[in-house]
Amino acid sequence: MSIEIKNLSWEVGNKSIIENISLTINRGEIITILGPNGAGKSSFLRLISGDLKGSKGEIFFDKSNLDEISIQDRSFMRSVMSQSQEIVYDFSVKEIIEMGWIERGISTYSEDFEEAVDRISLDCSVNDLLEQSFNTLSGGEKRRVHFARTLIQLWRPSGSDDPRYMFLDEPTANLDILHEQKMMKLIEKKRDEGIGILLILHDLNLAAKYSDKIAIFKNGHLVSIGTPKEVLTEETLTDVYDVSMKIDENPFRINYY
Amino acid sequence: MFVTSLKKLGLLKFTNSFQLSILSILIISIALIFLASISLGSFNFSLKEIFNSSSSSLDRIVLLEIRIPRVLLSAFVGASLGLSGASLQGLFRNPLADPGLIGVSAGAALGASLIIVLGSGYLPDFIFGTLILPISAIIGASLVISLLYIFTQGFGYQGITYMLLVGIAVNAFASVGIGILTYISTDSELRGLTFWTMGSFGGASWQLILPALLIIIVTMFWMIPSSRKLDLLQLGEPEAYRLGVDVRKLKFKVIISSAITVGISVSLSGMIGFVGLVVPHLVRLLGGVNHSYLLPGSAFLGACLMMTADLLSRVLIQPAELPVGLITSAIGAPFFLWLIFRIRKT
Numbered sequence: 001m002s003i004e005i006k007n008l009s010w011e012v013g014n015k016s017i018i019e020n021i022s023l024t025i026n027r028g029e030i031i032t033i034l035g036p037n038g039a040g041k042s043s044f045l046r047l048i049s050g051d052l053k054g055s056k057g058e059i060f061f062d063k064s065n066l067d068e069i070s071i072q073d074r075s076f077m078r079s080v081m082s083q084s085q086e087i088v089y090d091f092s093v094k095e096i097i098e099m100g101w102i103e104r105g106i107s108t109y110s111e112d113f114e115e116a117v118d119r120i121s122l123d124c125s126v127n128d129l130l131e132q133s134f135n136t137l138s139g140g141e142k143r144r145v146h147f148a149r150t151l152i153q154l155w156r157p158s159g160s161d162d163p164r165y166m167f168l169d170e171p172t173a174n175l176d177i178l179h180e181q182k183m184m185k186l187i188e189k190k191r192d193e194g195i196g197i198l199l200i201l202h203d204l205n206l207a208a209k210y211s212d213k214i215a216i217f218k219n220g221h222l223v224s225i226g227t228p229k230e231v232l233t234e235e236t237l238t239d240v241y242d243v244s245m246k247i248d249e250n251p252f253r254i255n256y257y
Numbered sequence: 258m259f260v261t262s263l264k265k266l267g268l269l270k271f272t273n274s275f276q277l278s279i280l281s282i283l284i285i286s287i288a289l290i291f292l293a294s295i296s297l298g299s300f301n302f303s304l305k306e307i308f309n310s311s312s313s314s315l316d317r318i319v320l321l322e323i324r325i326p327r328v329l330l331s332a333f334v335g336a337s338l339g340l341s342g343a344s345l346q347g348l349f350r351n352p353l354a355d356p357g358l359i360g361v362s363a364g365a366a367l368g369a370s371l372i373i374v375l376g377s378g379y380l381p382d383f384i385f386g387t388l389i390l391p392i393s394a395i396i397g398a399s400l401v402i403s404l405l406y407i408f409t410q411g412f413g414y415q416g417i418t419y420m421l422l423v424g425i426a427v428n429a430f431a432s433v434g435i436g437i438l439t440y441i442s443t444d445s446e447l448r449g450l451t452f453w454t455m456g457s458f459g460g461a462s463w464q465l466i467l468p469a470l471l472i473i474i475v476t477m478f479w480m481i482p483s484s485r486k487l488d489l490l491q492l493g494e495p496e497a498y499r500l501g502v503d504v505r506k507l508k509f510k511v512i513i514s515s516a517i518t519v520g521i522s523v524s525l526s527g528m529i530g531f532v533g534l535v536v537p538h539l540v541r542l543l544g545g546v547n548h549s550y551l552l553p554g555s556a557f558l559g560a561c562l563m564m565t566a567d568l569l570s571r572v573l574i575q576p577a578e579l580p581v582g583l584i585t586s587a588i589g590a591p592f593f594l595w596l597i598f599r600i601r602k603t
Contacts, residue, residue: 051495075501085493088350090548098271099489102501153500 001062001163003048003196008057010047012178017043018054019187019220025165027196030187032207035217036241039125042082044217045167049080062163075102076162079153082169084146084230087134093145097121100152116155118128123186124148125179139174147171147183154195172206184210204254208232216240228252269416279543281556282293287332290564294328295320298571322463329569330461331581332560333473334526335536337518339559340477342533343540343551347487348511349421350597355534356519358428359420359512360401365523366454367431368397373453374438374446394524395517401427402516425449456527456582459569469521477556480514483507484548529582531589532559538596 003025005221010018018040025031025048046052048059050066059066061077069077076126079100087096097117121127124144126254129137134145147168154164172180188210191197201207207214208228215225224231232254237245246255272280282413338356345354356362372393408423435454442450486507489497494504522529540554563585 004513007272044497049495049499051498071503072501075499078499080496080499082495087354089491089492089541091491091546095271095488095547096492099492099500103485 001196003031003062003165004060005048006058006060006252008044008054008059010043010054012095014016017220018043018047020057021217021220022057022223023223023225025196025198027163027165028191028194029212030191030199030210031195031215032201032211032212033215033217034201034207034240035223036206038218038219039217042169045080045082045169045198045200047136049078049167050074061165072102075153076174078165078166078167079150080169081146081150081171083173084142092130093126093132093134093136093137094121096134096145097126097130097148097152101155104154112155112157116152120148120151120155124151125182140176142173143174144179144183151186151190154190161194163196164192164194165198169200170202171199172201172203172226178207203236204232204256208252208254260329267448271488271547271549273550276544276547277552279552279559280554283554283561286561287557287564290358290561290568291328291332292312294331294564294568295543297568298324307468323461326463326466327458327461328564328567330472330525330562331458333466333470334458334522334529335532335559335561335563335566336477336556337473337522337559338529338532338563339540339555339557340480340552341515341518342559343537343555344480344483344511345515345533345547346488346537347490347548347551350491352538353534355531356379356515357428357530359405359424359515361516361519362523362528363428363431364397364399364401365394365520366397366528367434368400369394369453369524370435370438370450371397373449374442388465391465391521391524395520398516398520400521405512415423419468451579453527454582455580456529456585457570458526458576459579460498461525465525469525472521473518476514476517480510481552481556483510485554487511487548487552527580527582529563530586531593532563532585534591535589535592536562538592 005021005023005025008018008021008023009016015187023031033044035041043052047054048066050069050071053067061069061074066074094117097120099181100115101116118127121130124147126141126144126148129141129145134142137145150166150168154166156162156164159204160176166187171187175183184206187199191212199207199211211228213225214228214231216223216231216236223240224236229252232247234245234247237243237247237254241256243256246257247253248255288456341356342354345356345359346352347353349358369390372390376389376393404427405420405423408419435450439450486497486502487499489502490504490507492500497507498504519533536559537555539552540551540558544550544554563581566584566588567581570579570584573579
């Protein structure tokens with residue numbers, strides 16, 4: 001069970017943004033995309049979310065072509081967290097989190113609603129903010145609330161084996177160190193529950209620590225893919241980022257100058 | 258009991274008990290204001306006498322043929338404007354949106370003005386009779402909607418800005434049209450036109466309002482179940498889409514239902530400003546911003562306020578009558594300024 005992306009390309013006008021990328025996102029695995037600005041990371045995430053349609057290539061969610069999956073069914077299978085927009089009206093934090101709850105028309109799900117909201121708010125340490133107005137929160141707090149919403153979207157009763165995937169575009173942006181660590185641990189926990197996770201990160205060491213696989217993008221191309229140790233080499237990184245990199249092996253750490 | 262079972266069905270999951278009590282109070286207010294409105298006016302009745310059938314036949318005719326249709330019309334026009342204001346503000350994610358903004362009211366107004374000024378000279382009465390004015394206004398509103406549809410390529414993904422710009426152009430064009438019509442109209446036509454642009458429920462008759470009420474009710478029941486989708490849209494179009502909302506379909510639904518209800522309202526009662534803008538804000542101030550509460554709340558409060566405004570228009574300078582649009586604008590314009598002031602501060 002996986003998402004398979006085959007020879008995906010996307011062009012705007014004559015400019016090629018994504019070029020011939022093939023990649024697999026397995027359930028129960030964290031795959032992180034790294035790369036400099038303009039490498040096509042966020043465009044790739046929008047393509048596999050279905051926001052945009054690629055010019056060439058195909059995307060399969062557990063063998064079904066993404067084009068043939070309805071908008072509603074897509075929302076059951078994958079949740080996406082990206083740079084969020086401003087919210088005009090004065091919603092409470094709880095209301096924002098609840099927006100991730102997708103009605104499936106099954107009463108057993110509905111009965112678990114309150115419990116799921118409480119549980120996930122606690123996991124994301126936003127349980128004290130629930131009654132506050134969302135617009136008064138700090139950037140980091142807003143990020144955690146959106147993360148909770150992303151988790152609620154994929155919530156299932158225990159024992160469910162539905163295919164689920166989560167795409168997170170820089171989830172730890174604006175977070176302090178404590179909450180960054182908490183969020184990454186939570187992402188690992190979700191992986192262990194069988195969710196396939198695609199991350200976009202900028203922090204190379206964070207990626208090295210938490211990813212099962214790393215894909216490096218540059219100018220819309222997939223430069224390298226493999227385990228962190230296979231991919232994160234001094235030559236590749238220096239070449240991709242145009243900055244000299246030095247790697248300490250024990251403990252594994254990437255330094256740049 | 259009833260509420261719990263609705264909640265179990267998932268219908269009121271996102272409406273809290275405080276909001277439900279506000280909605281109940283609004284429904285009770287509608288009933289009370291309705292009773293007050295049909296009994297007060299330049300011609301006062303005792304409702305008790307009418308129910309005891311001890312009233313004169315003139316009383317009955319005034320009540321059944323003039324007063325009740327008029328009050329019903331004002332309630333439904335208020336509800337339409339409130340509901341379409343709330344849904345458009347949700348769709349555009351802009352607290353200043355209003356049916357007038359995207360040019361729908363202007364289109365309807367131009368259609369109606371054409372008939373008031375030119376129609377009398379060229380069209381014999383028997384063609385459509387009294388329905389000609391509403392039909393022409395609905396055609397005007399529909400033309401504007403079609404223009405919006407063409408310019409935004411089917412209410413497409415990035416179309417909101419275009420829609421507002423098209424609205425500005427349509428409003429300008431319509432005011433030129435109405436200006437020319439005003440210039441060439443005769444004295445009596447001018448009088449009709451002027452009163453109509455100020456809004457009034459004076460022309461209500463069963464024949465006119467029954468089809469209108471039916472269409473408005475159907476459209477409302479079509480629109481209100483989309484409230485949850487409008488909530489999700491507040492996260493932004495891509496986010497709503499990722500949560501399973503077909504954004505294009507939702508836009509289509511909101512725009513079409515607003516066009517229908519506003520087109521009908523404008524044709525039957527003239528230009529009534531600010532209700533669509535002010536009512537949703539009051540409802541938000543009362544109990545919250547989620548659309549499962551906001552949409553029905555705006556329809557109910559719109560009905561309450563419009564019946565009250567119409568009652569005021571009838572009793573303030575008896576036996577004459579103030580145009581109801583003047584009353585709503587007199588209250589709405591300062592509120593609008595206050596709103597802009599408040600938005601600037603935050």
